[in-house]
Amino acid sequence: MAGITLDGVSKRYGDGHDAVRSLDLDIADGEFVIFVGPSGCGKTTALRMIAGLEEISDGEIRIDGKRVNETAPKDRDIAMVFQNYALYPHMTVAENMGFALKLSKTPKAQIQQQVREAAEVLDLVEHLDRKPGQLSGGQRQRVAMGRAIVREPKAFLMDEPLSNLDAKLRVEMRTAIARLQQRLGTTTIYVTHDQVEAVTLGDRVAVLRDGVLQQFASPKELYERPAKLFVAGFIGSPAMNFARGTLTSGAVETAIGAVPLPDRLRQAVEAGDGRREVVLGARPEAFALAADAGERPGHRFTAAAEVVESLGSEVHVHFAFGVAALDAATPVTTRGLAVAKLSGDAQVTVGQQVPLWLDTEKLHVFDADSGESLTATA
Ligand SMILES: Nc1ncnc2c1ncn2[C@@H]1O[C@H](COP(=O)(O)OP(=O)(O)O)[C@@H](O)[C@H]1O
Ligand SMILES: [Mg+2]
Structure with missing residues (x-):
């Protein structure tokens, strides 16, 4: 040996x-x-x-x-x-x-x-x-x-x-x-x-x-x-969801609205010059139905369910962002699909506008140019 x-x-x-x-x-x-x-x-x-x-x-x-x-x-x-x-x-x-x-x-x-x-x-x-x-x-x-x-x-x-x-x-x-x-x-x-x-x-x-x-x-x-970013997208199935965005004063402006960063991540990403282009990453399990999240801190938004896969113990909901998820004030930068892994008893139908919650504690933030994680060690 x-x-x-x-x-x-x-x-x-x-x-x-x-x-x-x-x-x-x-x-x-x-x-x-x-x-x-x-x-x-x-x-x-x-x-x-x-x-x-x-x-x-x-x-x-x-x-x-x-x-x-x-x-x-x-x-x-x-x-x-x-x-x-x-x-x-x-x-x-x-x-x-x-x-x-x-x-x-x-x-x-x-x-x-x-x-x-x-x-x-x-x-x-x-x-x-x-x-x-x-x-x-x-x-x-x-x-x-x-x-x-x-x-x-x-x-x-x-x-x-x-x-x-x-x-x-x-x-x-x-x-x-x-x-x-x-x-x-x-x-x-x-x-x-x-x-x-x-x-x-x-x-x-x-x-x-x-x-x-x-x-x-x-x-x-x-x-x-x-x-x-490459490792984040390569490891895990369904894969991590990504959205491009601009970091400004502790939040990231994305196609699903201004996503607030918790203090721990905010400190990690703001070590640089403040405003920067980033890619936000969220694993499918970082999402839940807004109703199930209660008052927990995080980001709430509504998106249209495009595909619903019931796997028994969990439900995968593919939703479009960059279109239905937008309020008028948010700049459209991306038209993408993301997948949320919800609990098996979640009732979601195709075409439905689904109120979702994103656990911002579980976010990953990457530099948009280099692809390096800004939060891996946070
Ligand atoms: N004998 C060789 N001569 C020239 N290029 C090669 C040779 N063997 C592999 N390559 C190239 O080197 C790269 C890596 O190949 P390889 O190690 O077989 O990749 P992997 O096993 O990850 O698929 C590829 O671009 C392949 O085309
Ligand atoms: Mg090989």
Whole structure:
């Protein structure tokens, strides 16, 4: 087992494309870390550099505190699990799992024992004598994991290992991987473009965009204190709602009226020059029916329900703002849709003018130009 450190690691491909830009990460021994971000943001490139499969253009990678820039992949003692797990079709599950050990001339009895142990962890004991063709997709993926486990590597690197599986199996395998990682306690880096997978699996999540690290934090912190507009919009489902606005004397003029900021946020955003262009962010659960909020401080406005989704325990109401929500005095800057997550017993019909309440304590404020959060540390 080992910690993994990336120090200013960059990758410029031959065509001049900067796939990863000066990436700094300090991953603790035993930690389960996720790289997440949209397709093309550099996740696979970063992982392959750690594995030694891709040369790094700049910076340093350390495993267990030792520089590995010049170390061959096979000597880094790291196991990779890919989306396309090529199992040998003519070999049994046991032979597939033990193949790397056989190559390294491990004694037969020891191979058998390590394969057996891995099979127990992965619930594959009954299938050890079968061929890959006789297994389901999920079982095959577990064999691929098993192949990595038997080597007892210092770390696992997994690149979208579940993306070939159907949705139900993906959720099952996600749970299996989380349990496995906890049980083995092996440092693991797991790549996915799926933010739900990222926040359910990871101890910490590194959010990447265009090769640049946006934030590296626990799922809870990413959700509650996103450092950038991009992270705020990427993490969470339904996504955070945004409205552009102008900050003036403690309130933000937006398409849903002048939203007053509580003292804590006001102090954070007014540290600068006072009046500025901002983007206001509110998670769907920051809204409630005005009637349910009673006298609680916050912002009240009325909006037309355009779509109503009843999910049983909650109701999602999509409302337009920038049109119906306006009183005549408010400048129209945005025509957008926002989604409010209301309690399951909320009675809302499409087309209805809904009196809503926004919990201003839960607002996020971002600089409109830089996208940096002004309130993440407030
Ligand atoms: N071998 C390569 N040569 C040139 N560009 C590449 C190569 N591999 C990946 N890229 C580019 O680098 C960027 C990051 O790719 P990748 O790391 O595969 O992203 P992700 O895994 O996040 O989808 C993309 O723009 C991709 O087109
Ligand atoms: Mg990739």
